[in-house]
Amino acid sequence: MKKLGALFLSLFLTLSVLGTANAADKPTRVWMDGTEVQLGASNPVTENGTTLVPMRPILEKLNVAVLWNPKTQTVTGTKNGLELSLQIGSTTATVNGEKKKLDAAPKTINNTTYVPIRFIGETIGYKVEWNAAQRTITLKTAAPQAAGSTGFLWKAENKGNTVYLLGSIHVANDKMYPLRPEIESAFAASDSLSVELDLTKVDQTAMQKFLTEKGIYTDGTKLKDHVSAETYNKVVAILKANGLPGDSFDNYKPWVVTQSISSLQVQSEGYKPDTGIDLYFTEKSHKMNKPVLELETAELQLNMFNDFSDGLQEKLLKDTLDSLAQADKETAETSIDLLSEMWIKGDEETLTALTKSSASEPEYYKALLGDRNIGMFNHVKEYLNSDTKSTYFVVVGALHMVGDDGIVTKLQKDGYTVVKQ
Known part of the structure; x- marks a missing residue:
């Protein structure tokens, strides 16, 4: 799991907001x-x-x-x-x-x-x-795979209600499509879609305002005053390698720099938020006039980053920088491609291993998974205990599903029958 850069990759299995914060004011x-x-x-x-x-x-x-x-x-x-x-x-x-x-x-x-x-x-x-x-229009020729991506899908039932739980990757590429028929059928049978965030309705101006107010140092200090010289020099090197001034991130907190560099890596490897699993179903829902429910807010996710301790913010930045450097030295198969491959195969063993790797950093795990899983779990319980006899299709980051604090695990501990599809 060290090859994967566990903390870096876990971000793309848990946070919808990644990849959207820098999209404001972009031309189509x-x-x-x-x-x-x-x-x-x-x-x-x-x-x-x-x-x-x-x-x-x-x-x-x-x-x-x-x-x-x-x-x-x-x-x-x-x-x-x-x-x-x-x-x-x-x-x-x-x-x-x-x-x-x-x-x-x-x-x-x-x-x-x-x-x-x-x-x-x-x-x-x-x-x-x-x-x-992302303000993008994509034209694609049909190039279907012989079999669709497996992904991570579970089904829970109670009181005449059905909840399908799909673990998502928030950035993807065309290789992840089509999805296997069971996933598409579950979505087609649902009365509504639930996602972390409806990315088609994220207020980009508000996000930029948030980043300006909370992501920039206002006390006269700079990035180099909050991270080690080694980490700062790596940031400068990446900026220069991409044709940008070495001091471009000087005023920003490490969590903002981490998000920007993470987006840089995945986009350089051909992955985009506009092909992510959750956004794929969100756009389909809007076209079908199917209700889209949000489980969180962009502010909640961004505040989580901002509330990380200085030490954790630097660790996340360093992990991201190391993952980027590793991808340069080895094949792309050492980073985000492995995440995609894991999802295509439905490799739950690797997914669970990533969850355990995240747990090695207690502060990170509690904020990213522990606390947020409780809120998502409560929403799912409300669906299952509803008197509406409805079918719900819930798509959240795959890392929220498994492990000791995963949504699927919590449902099973509470006595609900959850079946892997």
Whole structure:
């Protein structure tokens, strides 16, 4: 478990808020099969809840042949026998001669033609997803695995109520999808979704305000006054290696630096919060108008970090720095990839070992798991004891499920029957 950087990796099994705090004020970005589409100086715009993007960059990336008729203000695209046509200012498009209704009409802004990206992508055959927390639009070609990811799923029943418990990883990549049918079926059968946080509704401005008020030193001291010279020098080295000034984090507390560097590592290895398991189901729920219930708040999670002792804050920072350095020296399989692999295989033995590793730091374990598990457990008990005879789908960080203080363990100790699915 030392190879995994247990404290570093446990953050991505327990905290939804990781990866969202730095997303405020980001322009909308478009990704296609893991590669960002370069839109030049023209940013996407939103009309009536529909995102429009510059026409030529997206169509060229999709390998669509484009014909522009300036007289009729019509763009025609062709690819593999498919022909689509859109007209500036019109909410009617045609696909192989058949009329289609658009949610927003194409338009011209500063001599650049903008088209609705969801219509374009889905017409060409891509799956189009929007992530509000990261302000990203993702186009994906279908590349299903022979068998879906196993994950960690349990089922509890009481008084006619059913609770499905899914242990999540909050950052993921496309390799984790599709999920096995049992997980998707449990979600489909549920009346509501419960998550730590609804990341699509996180107030990014409020989070930035929180970080400014609580994550910055106001007493005249700097980061180097609160951590060892060795740790500080490693922070400086990472900043410079990424083309940033070495003093960029000088005013920030170690927990803020840890979160920023953690996000840097997972993103550099191709993992993103917008593909995390909980966000995947949150977005599906919103599309289906399925209620989404929150078990915690972003402030609760961030306050937990801020309340860590100076010693623990430095230890977490050092663990993160060491994990990043190890990934540079060895293969990526020494860090976040192993976490993904664990989830895909449903490796409960490794998950339990991570829980035990976290328990080696009592302050960390109590705040991250012990105290928070109690609140989540109480919510689940309320669901099971409800008179509504409903089905609930609960998705929280996988580390909250197992171990002596895990939700599943607590339910079993209280006499509930919990079955691994």
